[in-house]
Amino acid sequence: MTAGRADTGTDAGGSVQEDHSAAWVADALREHDELTALAAELPNPRDERGPGAPQPLPGTVREEQVLERIDRARRSRPRVKEERITMSHGAGGKATRTLVEAIFLDAFRNPLLEPLEDAARLDVNGSRVALTTDSYVVSPLFFPGGNIGDLAVNGTVNDLAVSGAVPLYLSAGFILEEGFGVDDLRRIVASMHDAAAAAGVQVVTGDTKVVEKGKADGCYINTAGIGVIERETALGVAQARPGDVVMVSGPIGDHGITIMLARGELDIEADVISDTAPLNGLVAGLLAAAPGIRAMRDATRGGVATILNEVATDAGVCVVVTEDDIPVRPEVRGASELLGIDPMYVACEGRLVVVVDSADAASALAAMRAHPLGAGAAIIGHVAEDPPGIVLLKTSFGGTRIVDLLVGDPLPRIC
Amino acid sequence: MRFVDEFRNADQAHALSAKIAGLCEPGRHYKFMEVCGGHTHTIYKHGLEDYLPESVELVHGPGCPVCVIPMGRVDDAMHLAANPGVIMTSFGDMMRVPGSNGSFFDAKAQGTDIRMVYSPLDSLKIARQNPDKRVVFMAIGFETTAPSTAMTVLRAAAEGLENFSIFCNHVTIVPAIKAILDSPDLRLDGFIGPGHVSTVIGCRPYEFIARDYGKPVVVAGFEPLDILQSIYMLMLQLSEGRSEVENQYTRVVPWDGNLVALKAIGETMELRPYFEWRGLGFISHSALRVRAEYARFDAELLFDVPGVRVADPKACQCGEVLKGVLKPWECKVFGTACTPETPIGTCMVSPEGACAAYYNFGRLSRKRVKEVSNS
Numbered sequence: 001m002t003a004g005r006a007d008t009g010t011d012a013g014g015s016v017q018e019d020h021s022a023a024w025v026a027d028a029l030r031e032h033d034e035l036t037a038l039a040a041e042l043p044n045p046r047d048e049r050g051p052g053a054p055q056p057l058p059g060t061v062r063e064e065q066v067l068e069r070i071d072r073a074r075r076s077r078p079r080v081k082e083e084r085i086t087m088s089h090g091a092g093g094k095a096t097r098t099l100v101e102a103i104f105l106d107a108f109r110n111p112l113l114e115p116l117e118d119a120a121r122l123d124v125n126g127s128r129v130a131l132t133t134d135s136y137v138v139s140p141l142f143f144p145g146g147n148i149g150d151l152a153v154n155g156t157v158n159d160l161a162v163s164g165a166v167p168l169y170l171s172a173g174f175i176l177e178e179g180f181g182v183d184d185l186r187r188i189v190a191s192m193h194d195a196a197a198a199a200g201v202q203v204v205t206g207d208t209k210v211v212e213k214g215k216a217d218g219c220y221i222n223t224a225g226i227g228v229i230e231r232e233t234a235l236g237v238a239q240a241r242p243g244d245v246v247m248v249s250g251p252i253g254d255h256g257i258t259i260m261l262a263r264g265e266l267d268i269e270a271d272v273i274s275d276t277a278p279l280n281g282l283v284a285g286l287l288a289a290a291p292g293i294r295a296m297r298d299a300t301r302g303g304v305a306t307i308l309n310e311v312a313t314d315a316g317v318c319v320v321v322t323e324d325d326i327p328v329r330p331e332v333r334g335a336s337e338l339l340g341i342d343p344m345y346v347a348c349e350g351r352l353v354v355v356v357d358s359a360d361a362a363s364a365l366a367a368m369r370a371h372p373l374g375a376g377a378a379i380i381g382h383v384a385e386d387p388p389g390i391v392l393l394k395t396s397f398g399g400t401r402i403v404d405l406l407v408g409d410p411l412p413r414i415c
Numbered sequence: 416m417r418f419v420d421e422f423r424n425a426d427q428a429h430a431l432s433a434k435i436a437g438l439c440e441p442g443r444h445y446k447f448m449e450v451c452g453g454h455t456h457t458i459y460k461h462g463l464e465d466y467l468p469e470s471v472e473l474v475h476g477p478g479c480p481v482c483v484i485p486m487g488r489v490d491d492a493m494h495l496a497a498n499p500g501v502i503m504t505s506f507g508d509m510m511r512v513p514g515s516n517g518s519f520f521d522a523k524a525q526g527t528d529i530r531m532v533y534s535p536l537d538s539l540k541i542a543r544q545n546p547d548k549r550v551v552f553m554a555i556g557f558e559t560t561a562p563s564t565a566m567t568v569l570r571a572a573a574e575g576l577e578n579f580s581i582f583c584n585h586v587t588i589v590p591a592i593k594a595i596l597d598s599p600d601l602r603l604d605g606f607i608g609p610g611h612v613s614t615v616i617g618c619r620p621y622e623f624i625a626r627d628y629g630k631p632v633v634v635a636g637f638e639p640l641d642i643l644q645s646i647y648m649l650m651l652q653l654s655e656g657r658s659e660v661e662n663q664y665t666r667v668v669p670w671d672g673n674l675v676a677l678k679a680i681g682e683t684m685e686l687r688p689y690f691e692w693r694g695l696g697f698i699s700h701s702a703l704r705v706r707a708e709y710a711r712f713d714a715e716l717l718f719d720v721p722g723v724r725v726a727d728p729k730a731c732q733c734g735e736v737l738k739g740v741l742k743p744w745e746c747k748v749f750g751t752a753c754t755p756e757t758p759i760g761t762c763m764v765s766p767e768g769a770c771a772a773y774y775n776f777g778r779l780s781r782k783r784v785k786e787v788s789n790s
Contacts, residue, residue, distance in 0.1 A: 397425055
């Protein structure tokens with residue numbers, strides 16, 4: 001093969017467009033004629049399009065039928081089609097879900113794991129316990145409003161809290177890269193201590209590994225946590241029912257946007273800080289005030305949109321939300337607008353999505369607003385029956401559209 | 416948010432919607448093509464079709480930079496990226512476009528050095544930081560992005576950078592529109608003209624559409640009210656028997672375009688005799704290549720590029736979708752074999768692609784949506 005431009009090769013032939021577009025037109029015409037001849041024998045579902053409208057192709061069906069076919073395809077067993085892990089598998093969207101279901105759930109399948117909730121709920125000698133784990137690889141390690149240390153504590157505390165447990169004890173595993181600054185490590189660990197104190201938990205066991213320079217990015221942290229479930233509630237996204245109310249505990253997307261801007265690759269500045277915070281206090285107040293809580297999730301990777309999709313899929317309901325009612329800080333909205341991303345998919349690290357029986361909606365909202373971390377709580381939508389498995393957004397513009405799971409968006413590492 | 420919310424005002428949308436409905440002749444079906452993928456994205460993202468009467472149909476056009484890249488060019492780029500010491504840089508949109516052996520993302524996962532950038536100037540920065548590497552920028556897009564590539568080449572020349580080059584895949588919009596107008600498959604009543612491209616080339620290049628083909632053109636902005644207003648302007652032209660080029664996007668698009676940007680393109684790039692478009696085949700004078708004076712920045716001359724033409728997968732009907740002949744959902748593999756997470760065709764890759772926009776935002780019949788919204 002020699003160096004050269006594609007347009008000077010021989011594959012395209014000599015006298016260009018006329019020849020080639022003619023061939024294309026001829027092909028298209030022939031195909032069209034064949035199909036039209038075939039179509040003449042079929043009933044035409046599109047007659048209403050009027051004279052001059054294209055004839056339907058044989059085998060093409062009506063939009064509703066196609067949509068049903070797609071629904072079936074989406075319900076089919078997840079398969080990882082890629083041969084290697086790509087960044088999409090960690091983005092918290094569809095690829096992550098497929099990976100978890102097709103590889104991990106498939107291998108470990110058991111009734112405790114199967115709900116794929118934020119924490120597993122277990123019986124230990126007659127006590128009800130919640131167990132969870134999470135790894136943190138955020139870059140940069142330090143960002144406005146926090147660092148990887150408090151993030152690692154708050155994230156695990158929140159996973160326990162939204163499962164209805166009182167978080168008690170955490171483990172901390174560190175993977176450190178050769179050459180990492182000890183002062184930086186001290187700062188990170190000090191933040192972990194402060195975050196644990198604020199959440200009322202203790203770090204009681206740990207592990208340290210060091211890898212060669214270039215084999216990690218400074219510092220990765222894994223935390224696991226256990227908590228006790230003092231009051232048994234059937235919490236879970238699958239519990240959502242038509243008529244339920246959907247709310248969030250405050251403005252969304254602060255953490256994700258903070259991280260994206262903190263990486264300094266975008267030349268955009270905005271006055272926004274991470275929302276990382278322990279939610280166990282807020283959750284305790286909420287559960288006490290509103291027994292009709294069906295599900296709580298902290299909206300991390302994949303953002304609020306991902307949680308709403310999990311509600312719709314797992315409960316077999318339609319979630320309808322109103323864009324104008326979703327609290328988003330102007331700075332976050334502005335940055336999202338510039339970056340071409342939807343705040344609905346941007347991670348939070350201290351925000352709850354709550355599904356609650358409509359009878360308890362008012363008390364749930366009041367309980368959240370009474371807590372400093374829930375001051376900006378708002379009702380964003382409701383649960384409907386049909387169409388199941390779908391999240392619908394009523395746009396500010398006055399239209400309606402689907403909000404799907406995030407597809408492998410190349411967003412930076414945010415937690 | 417100022418300068419955004421004004422263009423998403425539902426009251427004004429209702430008013431425009433009523434005016435559009437008022438212009439519909441009974442029994443007539445109207446079909447407008449939005450040329451630009453950015454418009455397609457806006458239409459679905461804001462649920463704009465809810466405001467249109469049933470007799471007004473929007474057809475999605477070829478103006479999505481990623482969608483029109485043929486498979487062979489992706490393979491060429493991968494081949495190029497696999498050269499020792501090469502850092503390939505690309506816009507995020509391009510990362511998931513499938514070639515015959517996977518996408519940039521797949522190649523990256525296998526160890527090829529491919530990096531995502533937000534601007535070609537970022538590639539230049541990478542070149543400065545890695546003097547022992549050869550940095551290639553995968554340049555894609557219409558006249559919208561060509562000026563920034565041109566400016567990057569000019570800056571690289573001014574700095575005397577020797578380890579930077581571009582793999583030029585820039586295309587021009589007018590020949591594609593002409594190919595669609597000459598296609599017997601589609602009957603259109605008018606065009607919603609591309610806003611960003613027109614910022615660079617102005618409105619004059621579309622005059623032949625109105626003059627020779629008798630179709631009205633309205634160059635439109637990217638907010639939902641912009642598009643709704645443009646549809647109204649098209650309907651008004653039809654009802655008054657006019658076919659003209661009009662500019663709805665006057666706050667951004669100068670009638671004569673951006674002369675500085677055009678000059679930069681003209682200085683560094685020239686028209687190729689022909690170029691392959693995905694689904695549309697070879698179109699003459701429809702793409703740009705690096706001028707001989709800047710050959711040292713032309714990756715096609717610096718590296719072996721196979722330049723082999725790869726046929727699109729048989730099942731893929733992106734060509735028909737790009738020409739507006741098929742609606743996304745009419746493609747045989749739409750949403751089943753071809754989804755945003757495992758796309759077969761390019762239209763399912765970019766957020767500007769008609770299939771991705773429809774799948775992500777509009778995958779629901781309008782009738783059902785109306786039932787739910789009214790409930």
